[in-house]
Amino acid sequence: MREQPQLCETVSALRKALAGRGRIGFVPTMGNLHEGHLQLMRTARAQTDVVVASVFVNRLQFAPHEDFDSYPRTLARDCELLASVGVDLVFCPSERELYPEPQTCLVDPGPLGTIHEGEFRPGFFRGVATVVSKLFHIVGPDLAVFGKKDYQQLQVIRHMVRQLRMPIEIVAGETARAQDGLALSSRNGYLSAQERLSAPRLYQCLQAVAQRLADGQKDLSILEQAAQSELHAHGFRPDYVRIRRQQDLQVPTDTCQELVILAAAHLGRTRLIDNLEVTR
């Protein structure tokens, strides 16, 4: 049986537990873990001496109408899963510990945080950048792993680390998918049985766009519109399907080869996001 990770609820306990432990790998999470998270932990495990996972549902990145209160909190099960992949320490602070006073000092990622997801979830990336920067200061990792599933989040973190000269290597983890292609997400649990059957359509739609790009379609807005209509026809309410440059998520020039297809769509009460990197 794997050893249970050490639980640290306070900043001082975590710092004490980490003293002199070598190269630190860090994976921040909001808990309710799945195989996608565990892959990120394994990536950190393979490259560092001590692995810290944080489990903290960050109020700052939720809008008032979103699911902060109902977000699943499953710490005991999460710790079992973290033990199975050899995580050493779990930092699970209370809100009082992480935000002992109203957090008025915020990290604003700038224009990258206001496009795509930021357009539909204003303030979301400011909340993410603020908590991740705070966690980075507390944990002091050499390396941190973020999933490509949240593609824009990964780019926002890379941008923050670069601009603020944080001495942390950011490693990207591939998206874990169910057998039918649905990207694993903590929010998939909100889908009804019927919606769960339809949900893989989102990824199929991205694959169809990639195929049309490979077939030589040059007009990206035609592809984006067609994909949105297709999602509509299958019961989704798409927020967007966009083909962008991987590097900065801006509209690509004709010669740009490294693209990413980004999509967000509602299915019932669940909002799904997914993406697919393509090279043309």
Ligand code: PAF
């Ligand atoms: O991706 C997540 O789970 C969250 O946005 C993160 C990075 C843990 C920050 O709260």
